[in-house]
Amino acid sequence: MNLNGIDDTPKMSWWNRLAHPGQFLSWTRPLIWPLTAVSAALFLLGLWFAFFNSPADYQMGDTVRIMYVHVPTAWLSQFVYAAMAVSALGTLVWRHPLADVSMKAAAPLGAVFTAMALFTGSMWGRPTWGTFWEWDGRMTSTLILLFIYLGIIALWRAFDDQLRAARVVAVFTLVGAVNVPIIKFSVDWWSTLHQPASVFRADGPTMPGSLLTPLFVMFFAFTLLFVTLQLLAMHTEIRRRRLVTLERRAVRGETT
Amino acid sequence: MSGFLGVLRRELRLSFAGGGEVLTLVLFFIIVGAIVPFAIGPDRALLASIAPGIIWIAAFLAMLLGLDRLFRPDREDGTLVLYRLADMSMASVVAAKVIAHWLTTALPLIIASPFLAMILAMDGPTFARTVVSLLLGTPALAAFGAFGAAITVAIRRGGLLAPILIAPLCVPVLIFGVGAIAPLGGPDQASSAMLFLAALSLMALALSPFAAALAIDWGEE
Amino acid sequence: MTQGQVQQRINLRTQGLACGRGDTPLATDLSLSVPAGSALLLRGPNGVGKSTLLLTLAGLLHPLSGSIVFEGADPEAGPFIHHCGHRNAVRSRLTVLQTLKFWADINGPGDLSLATALDRVGLGRTADLDAAYLSAGQERRLVLARLLVSPRPVWLLDEPGAALDAAGRDLLATLLADHIERGGLAVIATHDDIALPQTATLTLGDRA
Numbered sequence: 001m002n003l004n005g006i007d008d009t010p011k012m013s014w015w016n017r018l019a020h021p022g023q024f025l026s027w028t029r030p031l032i033w034p035l036t037a038v039s040a041a042l043f044l045l046g047l048w049f050a051f052f053n054s055p056a057d058y059q060m061g062d063t064v065r066i067m068y069v070h071v072p073t074a075w076l077s078q079f080v081y082a083a084m085a086v087s088a089l090g091t092l093v094w095r096h097p098l099a100d101v102s103m104k105a106a107a108p109l110g111a112v113f114t115a116m117a118l119f120t121g122s123m124w125g126r127p128t129w130g131t132f133w134e135w136d137g138r139m140t141s142t143l144i145l146l147f148i149y150l151g152i153i154a155l156w157r158a159f160d161d162q163l164r165a166a167r168v169v170a171v172f173t174l175v176g177a178v179n180v181p182i183i184k185f186s187v188d189w190w191s192t193l194h195q196p197a198s199v200f201r202a203d204g205p206t207m208p209g210s211l212l213t214p215l216f217v218m219f220f221a222f223t224l225l226f227v228t229l230q231l232l233a234m235h236t237e238i239r240r241r242r243l244v245t246l247e248r249r250a251v252r253g254e255t256t
Numbered sequence: 257m258s259g260f261l262g263v264l265r266r267e268l269r270l271s272f273a274g275g276g277e278v279l280t281l282v283l284f285f286i287i288v289g290a291i292v293p294f295a296i297g298p299d300r301a302l303l304a305s306i307a308p309g310i311i312w313i314a315a316f317l318a319m320l321l322g323l324d325r326l327f328r329p330d331r332e333d334g335t336l337v338l339y340r341l342a343d344m345s346m347a348s349v350v351a352a353k354v355i356a357h358w359l360t361t362a363l364p365l366i367i368a369s370p371f372l373a374m375i376l377a378m379d380g381p382t383f384a385r386t387v388v389s390l391l392l393g394t395p396a397l398a399a400f401g402a403f404g405a406a407i408t409v410a411i412r413r414g415g416l417l418a419p420i421l422i423a424p425l426c427v428p429v430l431i432f433g434v435g436a437i438a439p440l441g442g443p444d445q446a447s448s449a450m451l452f453l454a455a456l457s458l459m460a461l462a463l464s465p466f467a468a469a470l471a472i473d474w475g476e477e
Numbered sequence: 478m479t480q481g482q483v484q485q486r487i488n489l490r491t492q493g494l495a496c497g498r499g500d501t502p503l504a505t506d507l508s509l510s511v512p513a514g515s516a517l518l519l520r521g522p523n524g525v526g527k528s529t530l531l532l533t534l535a536g537l538l539h540p541l542s543g544s545i546v547f548e549g550a551d552p553e554a555g556p557f558i559h560h561c562g563h564r565n566a567v568r569s570r571l572t573v574l575q576t577l578k579f580w581a582d583i584n585g586p587g588d589l590s591l592a593t594a595l596d597r598v599g600l601g602r603t604a605d606l607d608a609a610y611l612s613a614g615q616e617r618r619l620v621l622a623r624l625l626v627s628p629r630p631v632w633l634l635d636e637p638g639a640a641l642d643a644a645g646r647d648l649l650a651t652l653l654a655d656h657i658e659r660g661g662l663a664v665i666a667t668h669d670d671i672a673l674p675q676t677a678t679l680t681l682g683d684r685a
């Protein structure tokens with residue numbers, strides 16, 4: 001095992017350079033500040049649009065502006081799970097050494113975005129529905145997704161050996177990925193209360209452009225925020241594993 | 257085939273020979289159901305309207321209770337190592353265990369369900385649909401449960417984690433299971449719920465042995 | 478291996494093998510060669526990695542580096558390794574015979590009948606007793622019966638004589654000698670002396 005405590009014996013050709021944790025750290029470190037800057041810029045732009053340059057909804061009034069946070073976070077909660085599922089495939093099928101780091105880093109981020117989606121949805125629902133919570137299809141599916149995220153985080157923490165945990169968590173993540181459509185289908189079958197999807201429909205978005213522009217800006221802002229945070233989390237995880245390996249070696253009396 | 261039957265035979269013997277475990281699970285099932293009227297009041301109309309849900313929840317909880325003894329005792333006494341070196345695939349082992357789990361957990365519950373139906377003021381036709389829905393849906397619970405047990409077998413105190421992990425996966429089973437009994441939308445909805453339930457069980461039974469086998473092998477290495 | 482098959486002749490070779498738990502190496506840079514018809518005794522203090530090495534050779538743990546090759550092993554013929562660890566996999570509520578039958582079912586039966594195997598290890602009279610009543614030494618003998626009932630060419634034994642009395646250890650030595658004579662190979666971690674022909678010894682623990 002090398003310094004990083006990660007099995008980085010080369011498996012495939014050019015993957016090799018990307019796969020080495022030290023290389024990964026040095027390649028991506030210069031990306032972080034630019035990514036942060038662009039995310040921040042997009043957020044400022046999106047929020048300016050959201051607050052000052054878009055109309056209030058004729059039914060819901062100014063509260064529709066919550067949508068600019070709710071919809072992107074809801075979409076991200078699923079996108080992050082897809083990223084975790086791809087990382088899980090990377091761990092199991094392609095045996096990429098950093099795939100499990102990516103998978104582990106994404107889980108708390110996904111949980112936070114899902115929780116934000118639920119929170120903003122709840123805030124939006126209060127003036128619209130009259131209650132903080134309605135058991136409608138979308139909110140219920142999102143709540144179940146949050147439980148899955150939290151279960152995955154608990155599973156990571158239950159293992160002492162994170163490398164052994166990686167493949168077990170990957171299997172669970174993929175089984176969850178297969179089940180999420182089934183869960184959504186069953187929850188929708190179970191309830192028909194939520195407002196129908198008004199953004200992405202086969203015949204084009206039904207929302208006027210003035211509402212769409214800030215929405216898309218916020219989409220990109222949040223997605224870029226996720227990418228930045230994911231990179232940071234991966235860096236932290238790699239360093240944490242290095243630390244554990246160094247501590248173990250110190251205990252055994254070795255140096256370096 | 258002899259290996260598969262051997263595993264099945266052993267599981268059944270271990271469960272029934274002592275006798276106590278199966279009865280304990282059935283007792284838990286009955287008690288969970290019987291506690292509900294103490295919590296919400298004995299109004300018969302109210303009880304009858306939520307009885308299908310209560311029976312399903314009680315069955316779900318009782319099956320969760322039996323999960324830890326699926327793989328953990330084998331891991332502790334060294335049988336899991338034998339399974340990994342045996343002349344049969346781990347998936348076959350898991351499949352035999354899922355069937356045994358269903359026979360020793362779900363089937364006794366279904367046999368005991370008339371008592372629960374009676375004290376929860378359920379009428380005859382509804383109870384008949386309840387039995388069918390339990391027969392169709394509990395295999396899925398057994399299959400998901402085995403998967404959850406396999407994922408957590410390598411964790412020292414993983415017994416509490418398995419129910420947390422598989423509860424989200426079991427939500428569709430609960431939804432369709434109850435939907436098949438007391439539909440608000442009429443008998444068409446009930447039959448489509450039954451079909452979904454059966455499909456879910458078949459899919460879970462087919463796939464969970466393989467997923468569980470992977471989880472066991474990788475958890476041990 | 479299934480009934481009636483001729484036992485394969487398998488040689489074990491490792492190259493630069495490092496084994497351990499997690500990413501902590503216990504025994505490193507092992508280049509062993511155990512030909513068919515011979516045995517290797519593993520010696521060394523507790524905790525030095527004998528059990529881990531046996532688990533790694535059995536394929537139950539991933540080697541940290543290096544390679545393990547079983548020359549002459551036919552992948553079509555099914556599993557060819559018997560591993561006996563510290564735990565005996567003997568459970569209460571099953572009789573001795575039922576336990577042995579279960580092991581024979583999952584490992585594939587051989588030419589030896591269950592009753593004969595039990596007699597061979599000296600447990601013939603206990604066949605219908607609940608396995609929980611066996612003493613530690615008798616449980617170990619039952620494990621030896623498992624090796625007899627499903628013949629496999631590679632035996633990896635972790636302190637097989639631990640709970641056995643003098644007669645039991647003689648039995649173990651006899652069974653091992655028969656196994657080696659038939660062309661099988663055995664790797665045995667032990668603190669005892671087992672008198673066997675064609676035996677090499679590897680002592681772990683006096684390495685950096």
